[in-house]
Amino acid sequence: MADMRNGTSWLLLIASAWLACAPAAAQGAAASYEDEHVALHLDAASPAEDGRGRAALTIDLAPGWKTYWIDPGDSGVPPTLDVPPSGAVALSRIRFPAPHRSDDGYGQSNGYTGTVGIALDYTTRPNTPDAVLAIDVTLGVCREICIPVSASLAARLGDGNVSRIAAAFDGLPQTSTADAGILGAQLAADAQSVDITTALPNGDGEPDLFVAATGGWYFGAPRSVARAGGGRLVFTVPVLQAPRKADPDKLALDVVLTRGDAAWEARELAATPKAD
Template sequence: MVSAKFSSKALALSWLAALAGALSVIPVSAAEVATAWQDGHRSKARLIFGRTASGAPMAGLELEMHPGWKTYWRNPGDAGGVPPYFDWSKSRNLRRAEVLFPTPHRYKDKVGTTIGYKERLILPVKLIAKDPSKPIGVALIAEFGVCKDICIPARATLALEVTPATLPPLPAELKTALSSVPLPTAGPGGRLPYPRSLSLELGRAPKLVIEIDYPAGVQGADLFVEVAGELYLPPAVRVGAPRNGTVRYHIDVSDGVDLKALKGRELRLTMVSAAGAAEGRATIR
C-alpha cells in the first residue's frame, strides 16, 4: 500500500538535483516543453506543458502503462487500489497546482471493482503562479498505484522550470484530456446528467439510494461517488431498469460505514453518460 505521506528523505529532495534530472533528456521536438520520461514499475511518467487560449499555463501528468495495466482515480474502488497523491511543495513561484481528473472508467474482475484508467492517462494540472511575470519552477513528487493482478506502488519525481509567456499552445493530447474532464452539472434543462434525489435508507441492509437524471439518454450511464474525510464508500451499483431517463443506484453501507457520520455529509457525484460527464454535489439528509 502506498503511504499517504512522503518519507523525510523524499521531502528533502534537492530542487537542483530534480531539475538536472528533468533537463537531462532533449525534448521530442523543438516545440515541445516536457520533462524526461521517468521509468517505474510497468509504467513511465512525465510532465508536459502548454498555454491555454487565455494564456494560462497548464501542465499534464502523463502516465503510460504496459498493456493490460491500470492506474486509479480519486476513489479507486473496492479491489485494493490506492488513489494518487501529489506533492508540489518543492516548486518555486507556484501558488497552487490544481489536478483535474478526466472521466474515469469502471473495471470489474474477481477481486472487485476498480475505478480508474487503462494503459494511458494525462491528468491536466492548472498552474497558478505567485508572480505570473516570472518563471515557475515546477517540481512534483507523484505517488500512484499501477495494477494488473495486484496493486504495485509507483513514484515519479519530475521537475522543470517554465516561463508562462513563452509556453507553446496546449499539446493536442493535453487538450483531449482536458475535454474529458467532467463539467459542473447544469441541472434540468441541459444535456448533461444531474442528481435527482439522494436518501439514506436504514434497516437490515442500510444503503444510500441515488437517482440520476440523464436528459440526453441513459447510454453509457454510470455514477462514481466520493465523500470527504476519512469515510469510505463502496462503489455505486446500478439497480433496476431506467425510467424516463432516470437511473437508480445503490451504495451498500451495511458493513464498515459509520452511519451516524454519514448524515449531513456532502457527496461529490461524477455522473457519466455518452453525451458527456458532469460533476455535482448532494447532501445526505
C-alpha cells in the same frame, strides 16, 4: 487504504504498504519519469496575466497495466499529487477523467488503462516567467499485483506540450445540467447508502456511476438502478466506510455518470439526508 476497508488480498496489502513508504523514483527537476510499467509527463502552459494557467499530468501505462481513480473501489491504491510547500506555483484544482469499472479477481475497482490525462489548474505570482510547477506523484500501477510508483516531477511554465495539456482538459466529463448528468443526492437515514438522481439524453450503452468524497467516506458500485419520472434514473450506491464521527450534513460528493464514451460530473454535491 482500500484493502483495510474491504479485506482484499494480502498482495494488495503489501503493495499498499510499499506505496506508503516508497522513496521518490525521480530526482531533481525532471518533467518526465519512465519505467517498464508506466511513463509520466508533466506539462505546464504559460500563465495568463493574472498568474493562472493550465497544466497536465499524463500517465502512459504499458499494455495490461492499470492505475486508479480517486476512489479506487474494492481494491487498489488512490493517486496522490502533492505540491511541495516551498514551490512558487500552487495547484488550485485537480480534475480526473471518468474512470472505468473492472473486476480484478479481488473485487471491483475504478481506474484507467492506456493513456490518462489529469487536468491541473495552477496559480503563480504574475510576471514570473521562470517559475516551475513541481509535483510529487504517487500511484499504484497494477497488473496481478500493485507496483508502487513515486516520482518528483517539475515543469517550467510555458515549456509544456500543449497537445497533452489540451487532451487532458478535452477528456474531462461534461458539467451536469438539468437535462443531462447528476441532478441530486440523498443520504439514507442510516447512512448506509446514498441515492443519486440522474438524467440521461437518448443514446446507447449501459450507464454507470462513480462516487467519491473526502474525509474517510468510501463508496461501492451501484447496487440498484430505478427509473423515476421524466426519464430519470436513481442509482442506489452503498457506503462502504464512513468516518467514526461522520457529520452527514457536511457530506459533499464528487459524482461521475458514464454511458459509452460520454460522461458527466457534479463536484461537491450536497447529500440531502432522507427522512426516516
